[in-house]
Amino acid sequence: MATPMLKVWGRVTSINVQKVLWVLDALGLAYTREDAGLEHSVNRSASFLAKNPNGRVPLLEDDDYQIWESHSICRYLCSRLHLPASAVQVAEELYPADPQQRGQVDQWLDWTLWGVSGPMVTVFRQRVRLAPEKREPARIHEAEQESLEHFAIASQHLERSTFLAGDQLSLADIALAPIAYRGACLGVFDSRLTSLTRWLERLSQDDNYKRWVAVPLR
């Protein structure tokens, strides 16, 4: 049987695409990537919308199967049927089968999406993507404070845990890393976030973090 073909749709400047690329490389899976989103605008085409009606990236195609939502894609990749033997151990570490361990990973994945993603998207758009004259200082301040409250929760947790879901890297860390990296680069972090800063320094040793996350903000 031919190896199923994985294709990621999404620009590398998207934090949600970065998570998926990190997981694909950590698992050592072969894939192709097609730019989509923002200036690439492919995501507004009828053919893309037929695969993801939200018109958002990332979108993953696995032969004729399609899945969107970055965290669902990461979970899918770790649970995929056709994983090569070399990827099975990594997949188990990133997304453990044990229900209690998996529950901890899922908890932080969900928390990242509802909690810190929204305010940090606002901070990033306002401070990096918008022209200076269009920025709204009050909105930036509010979003930074909200981000900080969430970062403080993660930092407090990391005082007693090496990684978010225990003593090894999991999908939970991969999902928060691109957001925390932006927070640190943009000076949203304050002196309370010692453990989160140390966690980010630990992640900065990871080749996939270096390749996909620790890149100039744009």
Ligand SMILES: N[C@@H](CCC(=O)N[C@@H](CS)C(=O)NCC(=O)O)C(=O)O
């Ligand atoms: N919750 C979704 C969010 C997807 C999302 O909002 N993606 C952004 C990029 S980070 C997007 O597609 N924006 C429109 C664009 O790039 O044109 C996920 O985690 O995949």
